[in-house]
Amino acid sequence: MNCKEFKDKVVDLFDTTIDMQTQAECKAHMAECPECKAYYEELAEAFNALQPQETSSQPSISRPVCKQHHLWRPIAAAAVFLLGFFIGWSHLFSTSAVAETPRGQLFEQWIKSVQNVGSFQMAVYARTTSNDNFAYFDPKADFARIDIGLLRQNDSVFYRVEKQNGRVIVFDGQNQYMWVPNALYVKGPRAANFLEYFINLLYPERLLTMQKSAIDFSKKNEVIRTESDSTITLTFKGTEKNSDLQQLLETGKMGDCEVEVENVFTKNDGLLRFVKLWVVNDGQKTLLLHINNIQYNVMMSRVNLIQIPDTVFL
Amino acid sequence: MNTENDIKMKELAEHFQQEQPHLMRYACYRLGDTDDAKDALQDAFLKISSKFSDEKSVEVRDWRNYIFRVLSNLCSSRLTALGKLRTIPLDACLDIADLPTENDESDYQRIAKLLVEIPEEQAEVIRLRIYGNNSFADVAEILSLPLPTVKSRFLYGLEKIRKAMKQTNH
Numbered sequence A: 001m002n003c004k005e006f007k008d009k010v011v012d013l014f015d016t017t018i019d020m021q022t023q024a025e026c027k028a029h030m031a032e033c034p035e036c037k038a039y040y041e042e043l044a045e046a047f048n049a050l051q052p053q054e055t056s057s058q059p060s061i062s063r064p065v066c067k068q069h070h071l072w073r074p075i076a077a078a079a080v081f082l083l084g085f086f087i088g089w090s091h092l093f094s095t096s097a098v099a100e101t102p103r104g105q106l107f108e109q110w111i112k113s114v115q116n117v118g119s120f121q122m123a124v125y126a127r128t129t130s131n132d133n134f135a136y137f138d139p140k141a142d143f144a145r146i147d148i149g150l151l152r153q154n155d156s157v158f159y160r161v162e163k164q165n166g167r168v169i170v171f172d173g174q175n176q177y178m179w180v181p182n183a184l185y186v187k188g189p190r191a192a193n194f195l196e197y198f199i200n201l202l203y204p205e206r207l208l209t210m211q212k213s214a215i216d217f218s219k220k221n222e223v224i225r226t227e228s229d230s231t232i233t234l235t236f237k238g239t240e241k242n243s244d245l246q247q248l249l250e251t252g253k254m255g256d257c258e259v260e261v262e263n264v265f266t267k268n269d270g271l272l273r274f275v276k277l278w279v280v281n282d283g284q285k286t287l288l289l290h291i292n293n294i295q296y297n298v299m300m301s302r303v304n305l306i307q308i309p310d311t312v313f314l
Numbered sequence B: 001m002n003t004e005n006d007i008k009m010k011e012l013a014e015h016f017q018q019e020q021p022h023l024m025r026y027a028c029y030r031l032g033d034t035d036d037a038k039d040a041l042q043d044a045f046l047k048i049s050s051k052f053s054d055e056k057s058v059e060v061r062d063w064r065n066y067i068f069r070v071l072s073n074l075c076s077s078r079l080t081a082l083g084k085l086r087t088i089p090l091d092a093c094l095d096i097a098d099l100p101t102e103n104d105e106s107d108y109q110r111i112a113k114l115l116v117e118i119p120e121e122q123a124e125v126i127r128l129r130i131y132g133n134n135s136f137a138d139v140a141e142i143l144s145l146p147l148p149t150v151k152s153r154f155l156y157g158l159e160k161i162r163k164a165m166k167q168t169n170h
């Protein structure tokens, strides 16, 4: 190999796979030609400088955004259970008309704390399947991750609810969009009941309000308050089967069950952080969903939050 | 969607999943933003999958190269679009705890500084080769360029980066 041949071949030493013979020939030439050796070493230095040092598979750069895209798996055409009825928007925010009792008031201050936040994001892990409706739960299913991001801005609400590898619902302040990648794309008005009773999980205050009204509704339901250095825990036990809370479990394979909910609040800001919800059926207690570390007032881009696929919605 | 394309959808998804680390890393270094990169990957997935529902049959000879080609093009148009959007402020309130770690950020900054020293056409070859982990032959196919052109762009790029490194060191 001469210098000209070396300069033609040297680039191949930076390919994904290196031909053994080329490598041997280049090495042999470099052993006797300091100039070509120096040239190769300079290239290698630049090549090494371009290698990322971080160990994770992807660099984490620039702004964090409340958004998760996990749409990598194909979705077989899913059965669509689009309930034909719409419920009024006001219903979603309404609290129970039942008169307050001191027991229910245990929830009051925590409800107020979360009502005033500007945004939050959380990951809900629920026993459900990725393509089914959000309100569909099945105690026999594995846990699926559901990411929820919500932003309040200028008297409007924007949200994104996304099942990992599955169904997504976005509300852009005017319309709701629901899709299952490559299977379903629908658009509806703000009052469209895409979320069904899952809407109660979209607002932490709503979940607390349901427990409060269940407590107020029946003496059979009870709440226990425990405390640690940094947290307060309210554990709700609902044996009564007609409360609002039961509606959350109306769709799916829940049968006739009792509900237990553990709500953990951080003391310093009074915000709900962790939720665990069990169903008790024939004495058997099953963890149906849990919410880990709800983040409040997080940096969130509205544009990203309400982004929808570039597809024509019906 | 016919059965044949159903099978293709499955293949596409498998390739996406398999190649996701490289696709992601490439897109991150191309776009300079993790979330933009995620979006670009999603766009690429949607774009390719919509082809299967639109057309009776799509022949894909090399999935990996095909996905990279679509992603590379989407990144280009995304960069053009971002240039226009940059003046619009983000609707954001800040949570300091969620900011990225300094190491990842500086690693990216360090490499981005090296890549601005060279023409974009050379930088793109380097990104596809190093961050996308593509062979030169693959890069040639992705960019629809002759193999010698790809190799010489890569070499010129490295030479220029080396020169720039020398200048900053002295």
Ligand SMILES: [Zn+2]
Residues within 6 Å of the ligand: A002, A003, A004, A006, A029, A033, A035, A036, A037
């Ligand atoms: Zn030589």
